[in-house]
Amino acid sequence: MSEARKTALPGVERAILPGATLGVMGGGQLGRMFVHAAQSLGYRTAVLDPDAASPAGLVSHHHIHADYLDADGLGRLVTLADAITTEFENVPAAALQILADQRPVAPAAAAVAICQDRAEEKAHFGHAGVPCAPCAVIRSEADLAGVADALLPGILKTARLGYDGKGQAGVATRAELAAAWLGMKHVPCVMEKRLPLELELSVIVARRADGQAVNFPVQQNLHRDGILAVTQVPAPDVSVELAQQAITRAHAIATELGYVGVLCVEFFVVRDAAGALALVANEMAPRPHNSGHYTIDACDQSQFELQVRTMAGLPLTTPRLHSPAVMLNLLGDLWFDGSVERTPAWEELLKLPGVHLHLYGKTSARPGRKMGHLNVTGTNAASVRATALQACALLGLAPY
Numbered sequence: 001m002s003e004a005r006k007t008a009l010p011g012v013e014r015a016i017l018p019g020a021t022l023g024v025m026g027g028g029q030l031g032r033m034f035v036h037a038a039q040s041l042g043y044r045t046a047v048l049d050p051d052a053a054s055p056a057g058l059v060s061h062h063h064i065h066a067d068y069l070d071a072d073g074l075g076r077l078v079t080l081a082d083a084i085t086t087e088f089e090n091v092p093a094a095a096l097q098i099l100a101d102q103r104p105v106a107p108a109a110a111a112v113a114i115c116q117d118r119a120e121e122k123a124h125f126g127h128a129g130v131p132c133a134p135c136a137v138i139r140s141e142a143d144l145a146g147v148a149d150a151l152l153p154g155i156l157k158t159a160r161l162g163y164d165g166k167g168q169a170g171v172a173t174r175a176e177l178a179a180a181w182l183g184m185k186h187v188p189c190v191m192e193k194r195l196p197l198e199l200e201l202s203v204i205v206a207r208r209a210d211g212q213a214v215n216f217p218v219q220q221n222l223h224r225d226g227i228l229a230v231t232q233v234p235a236p237d238v239s240v241e242l243a244q245q246a247i248t249r250a251h252a253i254a255t256e257l258g259y260v261g262v263l264c265v266e267f268f269v270v271r272d273a274a275g276a277l278a279l280v281a282n283e284m285a286p287r288p289h290n291s292g293h294y295t296i297d298a299c300d301q302s303q304f305e306l307q308v309r310t311m312a313g314l315p316l317t318t319p320r321l322h323s324p325a326v327m328l329n330l331l332g333d334l335w336f337d338g339s340v341e342r343t344p345a346w347e348e349l350l351k352l353p354g355v356h357l358h359l360y361g362k363t364s365a366r367p368g369r370k371m372g373h374l375n376v377t378g379t380n381a382a383s384v385r386a387t388a389l390q391a392c393a394l395l396g397l398a399p400y
């Protein structure tokens with residue numbers, strides 16, 4: 001056992017230093033970018049993921065092919081890793097708890113469990129004093145009958161396992177609501193009022209076990225069909241006051257959770273009764289977030305480096321945005337012209353100044369599948385936008 005393994009809690013006792021092995025539950029693109037950051041800091045890495053071709057497993061020192069609750073796989077991860085994190089919120093909280101009995105785990109199973117459940121997540125926002133959209137939890141026929149008319153038209157969302165707009169249905173009437181809940185096989189759901197969104201924002205906070213916390217600047221996000229399409233930083237349409245409020249609320253949410261790691265909070269911006277812009281918390285992710293991918297190229301530390309620093313108990317310094325940035329998500333749709341497969345115009349794209357192409361090494365493209373992202377940086381927001389729009393035209397993405 002290395003010296004580092006004796007550390008009980010990252011950040012409280014002794015830091016887990018480069019040379020140690022960091023483990024991650026999940027082998028998707030977020031795990032891959034975590035592995036890149038960890039290795040760049042001199043750590044070895046271990047990924048646990050059932051998929052032999054997982055994007056993170058392909059680049060990690062160790063890849064444990066096992067299901068998330070497989071006792072043997074978890075045991076091997078504990079043997080290999082000095083500290084463990086997760087790259088997605090749907091890893092069973094029970095698995096994180098098993099790991100946490102033997103190794104420092106950040107974020108903690110309890111925090112991840114809250115993020116796994118929309119009803120608990122919204123209750124947590126309330127505990128942190130942060131407003132969210134008017135909503136009702138539906139677990140029974142009585143709950144369904146009790147849904148206030150004021151929540152219509154709304155969006156019915158499964159409490160668990162939804163992502164990228166999946167597990168959601170727009171409902172305009174009570175009959176549609178009942179049909180949608182039946183369609184979701186009567187699993188616990190949250191019924192949310194549909195709000196007229198002016199904007200969508202997110203804030204990424206990184207917090208150590210001793211409570212020290214830093215954040216990236218506010219991100220302005222555009223979603224298409226429930227999937228993030230474009231992130232712009234600095235947020236072009238957000239006042240300094242509103243941005244500060246979003247940052248303050250994201251910190252409050254992390255503090256109330258006693259959170260250790262990287263946390264992203266998504267906000268809606270709506271008009272209040274007086275016509276002023278107001279913030280509403282939407283959801284949170286207990287991990288680096290798609291809206292923070294620009295940090296790899298536009299900040300002096302990426303969100304993945306902060307994931308490493310927080311789990312290893314290394315010092316945190318405030319990350320600095322050194323370039324305005326636009327992030328364009330590259331979905332599998334770009335690999336198709338109608339039903340004919342094609343290769344996106346990478347060579348033309350890479351002729352543009354300040355473009356940074358990130359592909360996740362996924363073996364097959366499917367519409368809606370996240371294949372990679374493109375970061376555009378430059379000396380000013382106008383030139384970054386101009387280049388990003390050229391990139392959109394080359395790739396066949398809708399302009400924003």
Ligand code: ADP
Nearest residue numbers: 133162163164165166192193194195223226283
């Ligand atoms: P997911 O887990 O799929 O990201 P979200 O709850 O964030 O689920 O919903 C995805 C997107 O759908 C949001 O980013 C937003 O664009 C839209 N949306 C969700 N809830 C509402 C709402 N209450 N009112 C208006 N738009 C919403």
Ligand code: MG
Nearest residue numbers: 164266282283
């Ligand atoms: Mg979301």
